Amino acid sequence: MHVPDGFFNAATSVSAGAVAAAGVAVCLRGARRELDDRTAPMAGLVAAFIFAVQMLNFPVAAGTSGHLLGGALAAILVGPYTGVLCMAVVLLVQAVFFADGGLTALGVNVTIMGIVTVLAGWGVFRLVTRLARGKAGVTAGAFLAALVSVPVSALVFSLLFWIGGTAPVDPMAVAAAMGGVHVLIGIGEGLITAVTVATVLAVRPDLVYGARGLSRRLVLRDADGETTVGGTPGGADEPAAPRGALRPFLLGGVGLTLVLAGVVSFFASSDPDGLEAVAENKGFLGQASDHLFGSWALADYGEVGGVPVGVAGVVGVGLVLLVAGGLAYAARNRAGSRARA
């Protein structure tokens, strides 16, 4: 599903690039808070792990096979912030070192396969684990999270394709085809994710981000037998089991949806081909500056063939920056209140 150059028009690529950059920026802060100075080596190794499991092809139905996306898996195992970072670095490395996925499409790829899969996966996982506790809840949550994350990612792809795809294909047909195939792939992804998480849970439960917090008392063994002393396993350095992180991610999901919905409704009534022609023939930046300060009622532009694509990009980027800023602010407040508590 790595999108190459030329698949989306320039405005969509730039907007998605801004979404990706904002998302990664938020996650850099979040991951640093979770992992501290361990961020670079831990996220690097987990990224290498994700890269490796993406090479696992699994049979879907007779004759076809899919491969793991890994976004939901990363979110559940190492947390949503680190998860997004790992996915972003995997996609970056694939684009720059393996020529897989276009450089100008990097923003689209990071948004669809990194941010959306992690957001959707983590959101579903947290909802399920709130309803059903214990290891069974974690496993079920992992299955559903991964199952949902894949078609959601495919649908966001279809949505972007509708907004800024360069091919004149019926968007509903794309959504139906992408959605259908990816529900099947999602079942495979869900199975693999659930069993992987359950395996880790059985051996090193402390490594599963969503399911931490088992500790026993220390024992001293000497000539007098065993005595129990104070002190915690792992020493004083271990951070408290991180909890929550649901609200910022739900906020993020809502924000992303709003942004996309806004941009979509903006374009919905206009002809995508017309848009694209304008973008390509006239150069969208010049157009954007003409219209940026003009009077523009969004609804009116439906009739005009030449919607200033650049304006849409700017609006989208602005909205995204607002959402990302709010997200970061909310996350910081949470961290602050936790530190005080």
Place this chain on the structure above:
Amino acid sequence: MTVTPVSPASSETVNSLEVSRLAYAYPDGTQALFGVDLAIGRGERVALLGPNGAGKTTLVMHLNGILTPGHGSVTVGGVPVRKDTLKDIRQRVGLVFQDPDDQLFMPTVRDDVAFGPANAGLRGAELDRVVTGALARVGMLDFAGRPPHHLSFGQRRRVAVATVLAMEPEILVLDEPSSNLDPAARRELAEILRSLDVTVLMVTHDLPYALELCERSLILSGGVIAADGPTRELLADEELLAEHRLELPFGFAIPSL
């Protein structure tokens, strides 16, 4: 060289390493250490013997503050291992890990050896001098520009020793130094270790290697120090060895002095 018994450090002879009443459990709840006591004098080469799972690696992780004791204390060259002394401690304790791939994380051999001294603030010509010196001491100078994963296992182990030597430590701690080495690489490493003028703590279950390199040995078993004495005497005590799942290789006889 005299064997220093477990005793508090006097003002004139500061021990390189002292561990007292050390206990620790991992975050998953498994307790590995149950009150370890030991002391190593300056300039000594000591082997820490023990079966798999005895807590050897866990103990090693405490020596430079990677793990924080759940209970008890560790002192290096008179400096207690605490949060505020970590920077100093890590300069004094050179850890060589069991898997050189864990230790060689930088893109090239040179970058890797430079990592420690660069963190200590060295730059430019001074940094080059230290890196070159460390690589020369382990005979790996010709490989400075190579990526670590293109080296043989023995070469990687030697570079790992160089990364630590570049820090000019007070005590060198090696975790299973002879594991996975072929006989030639094993002999080369022994020659390098003998040529170094630092305190060495060698963690191993390779008994002949301990006998070859260290006069004194400790046996760690079940998370406590079970025996402490001259390597030759400990290895001659078959009952003691059997009790702690230690065995000399088939056909090996302790050579007479």
Place this chain on the structure above:
Amino acid sequence: MGAGHRHELYLPGDSPVHRLPPQCKLLAVLAFAIVVVATPREAFWAFGLYAVLLAAVAAVARVPAGHVVRRMAIEVPFVLFAFLIPVIGMGERVSVLGLSLSAPGLWAAWNILAKATLGVVASILLAATTEPRVVLLGAQRLRLPSLLVQIAMFMLRYLDVIVGEMRRMRVARESRGFAARDVRQIPVIARSAGALFIRSYERGERVHLAMLSRGYTGSMPIIDEMSASVVQWASALALPAAALAVLGCAL
């Protein structure tokens, strides 16, 4: 997808392109890709000239055509998709060799094929002439967040180690008669994935410990300083500049 990733893209050499500082090359390739994407699809000759520009770079860099072509296999899935567009596309139909195809669909297919191919070739040339660790130094010079660069550095360092562990697990599975045929085998694969995660994570912890042991406090020491001269910038940016000139003529 997996198969394509196992090729080593870097081709050691000492050409003028190899010697350019990485930050110049990265920016040049990115700018080139942007110019290509912004080019109207009707300008056939412009795409031809872009291809000539890339061929010139390849010639200067002494990267053989075969090296590039073999690695272009990465595009195949989207080439297939591109061929599908004229069949399922909307809009007026034209008849080609007895097939009824969508005219806008044909345009779209050409557009994707041309731009994706040029983008892939440019990326391959970058990767073929620049060592991965040097690319990362360049990315750092271009003010990419250093944490991101470090993560990528660790990922590249341990990629082979982890993929090697995964291979050994597969060999272990298959030597005991296991073959992934249908959905029922998924749990077996997934349990290996779980084990692989634990190994990767624990290795990450050990690497972090090794770093701490040598005085790591959260930021990488700068060992190499790489600065680029004006001449080097100019020669690297000649590629996107030439492309931009072509685009200017095309508009």
